[in-house]
Amino acid sequence: MSRSRWLAALLPRAVAQDSGGTEPDARFTFANERTFLAWSRTALALVVAGLGIVQLLPPFPGVPVGRHLLGVPLIVLGAVLAVTAYAEWVRNQQALRRGEPLPRSVLPWILAATVTGTAIIAAVVLLISAAR
């Protein structure tokens, strides 16, 4: 599936028109919705953390771009996490409708990679800052 078709399949109208399978139990639908909302709050937390680092932390001595190195990727990954969470909600809902196994989620992997990457960058920035 091309990227434009994949994006078009995520639009609310396309999701609503998907008549495959049968309506799942409402509790599964609610659980899927809560999972999406939890990931959305995680995305917002990444965005606010990134903004806080850039705007509110004092500059790192000797590393003028240190705050941006830490904060900007967090903000971008927050947006990526939000879009991925929505795509996974659509996939999970379709799987529930068709009675298929739920697809494997990539969101924990993205979050783990983000936290690990940020920790490594923070350690490097702090070490360089302390050395100068």
Next chain:
Amino acid sequence: MTGAAGQQRPEPGDDHEERDTGLARERTALSWTRTAIAFGALGGTVLKVNVVSGLIILAMAPVIWQLGRVSRGNPLGTDLPALGATRLFFITVSIVAVAVICLAIAIFGQSVPGALR
């Protein structure tokens, strides 16, 4: 029905009490409320560094809370997928818009270290 790991997923029973979505609905409504609060908290933070952007994000909080009321006001649980898709798409677009605003503030804005003191 089997899960991702191959284990049996519990099927909803025929009993009315077992099918009652009351608590699931309540948990989902609370989840919407937490999401609205998260938007409010982010709006408050941004308000410290950029008043207009902060007010825009703050204004999203009651809208999201209102969107969550759809979950609470539909006791039969019908029409959930279509409504859900629109509401959840709105949340996604809002977060991406907020991220773009925050990115612009982070790159082009004047930093104010210690503004929350």
